[in-house]
Amino acid sequence: MQIFDIFLLEAVLNGILFGGVLALLALGLNLIFGVIDVVWICYAELMMLGMYCVFFLHKVHGLPLVAAFGAAVVLVAFLGVLLHVLVIRPVLNSEPINQLLVTGGVLTFLQAAATLAFGIDFRNLGVSMPSLAVGEISLPWSRISAALTALVAMTALYVFLKKTYLGTAIRAISQDRAIMPLMGVSPSRIYLLTSAIGGALAGLGACLLVLQYDVHPAIGLTFGPLTFMVCVLGGLGNMLGGFIAAFIFAQLIAVGGFYFHLEWGYVMAFGFFIIMMFARPQGILGAK
Amino acid sequence: MLELSRVSAGYGSFQALFDVSLEVRAGEAVAVIGPNGAGKTTLLRAISKLIEVSAGEIRMEGRSLGDVPAHRIIDLGLSQVPEHRRLFPRLTVEENLRMGAYTAAARPKFAQRLEMVYALFPRMKERRHQMAGTMSGGEQQMCAIGRALMSGPKLLLLDEPSAGLAPVIVQSIFDLVRKIREEGYTVMIVEQNVRQVLKVVDRAYLLEVGRIKLAGSAAELLASAEIQKAYVGL
Numbered sequence: 001m002q003i004f005d006i007f008l009l010e011a012v013l014n015g016i017l018f019g020g021v022l023a024l025l026a027l028g029l030n031l032i033f034g035v036i037d038v039v040w041i042c043y044a045e046l047m048m049l050g051m052y053c054v055f056f057l058h059k060v061h062g063l064p065l066v067a068a069f070g071a072a073v074v075l076v077a078f079l080g081v082l083l084h085v086l087v088i089r090p091v092l093n094s095e096p097i098n099q100l101l102v103t104g105g106v107l108t109f110l111q112a113a114a115t116l117a118f119g120i121d122f123r124n125l126g127v128s129m130p131s132l133a134v135g136e137i138s139l140p141w142s143r144i145s146a147a148l149t150a151l152v153a154m155t156a157l158y159v160f161l162k163k164t165y166l167g168t169a170i171r172a173i174s175q176d177r178a179i180m181p182l183m184g185v186s187p188s189r190i191y192l193l194t195s196a197i198g199g200a201l202a203g204l205g206a207c208l209l210v211l212q213y214d215v216h217p218a219i220g221l222t223f224g225p226l227t228f229m230v231c232v233l234g235g236l237g238n239m240l241g242g243f244i245a246a247f248i249f250a251q252l253i254a255v256g257g258f259y260f261h262l263e264w265g266y267v268m269a270f271g272f273f274i275i276m277m278f279a280r281p282q283g284i285l286g287a288k
Numbered sequence: 289m290l291e292l293s294r295v296s297a298g299y300g301s302f303q304a305l306f307d308v309s310l311e312v313r314a315g316e317a318v319a320v321i322g323p324n325g326a327g328k329t330t331l332l333r334a335i336s337k338l339i340e341v342s343a344g345e346i347r348m349e350g351r352s353l354g355d356v357p358a359h360r361i362i363d364l365g366l367s368q369v370p371e372h373r374r375l376f377p378r379l380t381v382e383e384n385l386r387m388g389a390y391t392a393a394a395r396p397k398f399a400q401r402l403e404m405v406y407a408l409f410p411r412m413k414e415r416r417h418q419m420a421g422t423m424s425g426g427e428q429q430m431c432a433i434g435r436a437l438m439s440g441p442k443l444l445l446l447d448e449p450s451a452g453l454a455p456v457i458v459q460s461i462f463d464l465v466r467k468i469r470e471e472g473y474t475v476m477i478v479e480q481n482v483r484q485v486l487k488v489v490d491r492a493y494l495l496e497v498g499r500i501k502l503a504g505s506a507a508e509l510l511a512s513a514e515i516q517k518a519y520v521g522l
């Protein structure tokens with residue numbers, strides 16, 4: 001084998017692009033956990049609904065793709081708020097195990113409901129984007145635009161959290177919820193806003209995924225565990241850690257898949273995850 | 289300005305305040321003193337509506353707080369520096385001050401009040417990009433007071449600002465309280481540092497096991513046998 005393999009470079013670039021998308025998926029889950037201290041186990045199922053939303057609006061009802069994307073983001077943001085009000089709020093002060101169980105219940109419910117409503121068919125959006133060819137390397141535009149969108153969304157969220165009053169309050173509430181009213185902040189409103197943002201990020205994730213993957217009721221089982229592991233690897237609730245972990249994970253999957261077989265890429269990534277859980281259980285950037 | 293009439297409050301079935309009546313007039317500094325567990329913090333929590341009162345009424349400038357939600361209390365000009373400071377440890381000093389100016393009324397005045405707080409505490413200006421949790425206790429107390437001033441309150445509530453600080457720092461905190469009074473703020477201060485606090489306030493109340501035991505001018509309380517014996521330790 002040559003020392004410099006052009007196809008290895010292509011795999012690395014693909015890994016970077018996939019890392020961008022994974023980082024976005026992890027961002028919403030991390031935000032919710034970091035602020036509300038609850039894990040949305042059903043996060044990927046919200047994405048699944050967003051993917052169906054894009055599919056039906058665009059493919060079936062002929063809405064422009066951008067409009068379908070916008071609708072999916074709004075829909076899933078609304079679902080995030082609904083999830084918070086109906087499911088999370090009643091268990092906010094319960095044991096973590098109870099919180100996991102209820103959101104796990106929502107996962108099963110959404111999967112079953114999607115199966116009933118949409119059947120088990122794999123549905124393809126059928127948007128074919130050309131590839132960017134540089135020399136012998138070819139990168140699909142769907143991946144490039146997904147990664148770029150993820151980057152823009154993450155930057156926007158960062159600026160929002162850093163520069164605005166609401167963003168500062170979102171960061172503050174995770175540090176001391178009890179005194180927030182003394183600042184003139186209503187904690188329940190901040191939680192609603194955070195749930196809406198977490199939902200919107202899941203909705204945006206859905207838009208990026210549906211460009212590249214078929215949607216079916218169990219798609220959440222592909223991306224849910226992956227997203228969750230990226231968050232844990234980075235330090236649950238730590239957004240920067242999740243960002244770094246996403247690129248490590250994606251690189252292992254892409255390059256591992258290149259040398260052996262795609263499935264082996266996942267085996268390597270999960271193996272790395274298990275080793276890291278022994279070496280650094282709090283995550284790459286996690287405290288404690 | 290602030291009036292409590294026969295206020296009772298507690299936690300669940302546990303009652304911590306019994307029939308507490310007191311008053312803070314505009315321009316005054318008033319202290320509430322009393323031993324550990326007397327209910328001093330509970331009193332301030334009730335005023336800020338962090339807990340509900342079970343009986344009695346609290347009025348700010350004549351307006352009953354009964355139907356005001358907790359996060360709207362600050363709009364009435366009431367700002368509290370809570371017990372143990374409670375800064376947001378992983379926000380910078382300036383971000384903590386920003387949280388103090390969160391309300392719609394305070395936001396347009398953020399820059400102006402920030403200068404005011406930095407003038408009062410030059411140290412905070414030096415430390416403005418430091419994480420609040422990494423500062424010394426005295427610095428954190430300054431930041432907590434600054435944060436409470438950012439909303440431009442009429443009445444500042446302070447819960448044991450000198451607790452847990454070295455004697456030199458305690459002195460500077462009381463100097464500060466005096467300075468804040470001179471700036472024209474009305475102050476209500478909870479303290480266990482009885483001798484020191486009675487030097488900076490006009491009047492004081494003695495709270496014991498949830499009840500007001502004594503009330504009077506600072507000089508009267510300082511001279512009273514009860515205070516001398518139990519709190520000043522002479």
Ligand SMILES: Nc1ncnc2c1ncn2[C@@H]1O[C@H](COP(=O)(O)OP(=O)(O)OP(=O)(O)O)[C@@H](O)[C@H]1O
Binds near residue numbers: 302323326327
């Ligand atoms: N969150 C709470 N839940 C239940 N009981 C509480 C709570 N906070 C305080 N108490 C009880 O209420 C009583 C009054 O407490 P409080 O904190 O108001 O006293 P304090 O005068 O501020 O004391 P210290 O000087 O030690 O701060 C105490 O008996 C305390 O145990």
Ligand SMILES: [Mg+2]
Binds near residue numbers: 329
């Ligand atoms: Mg106290």
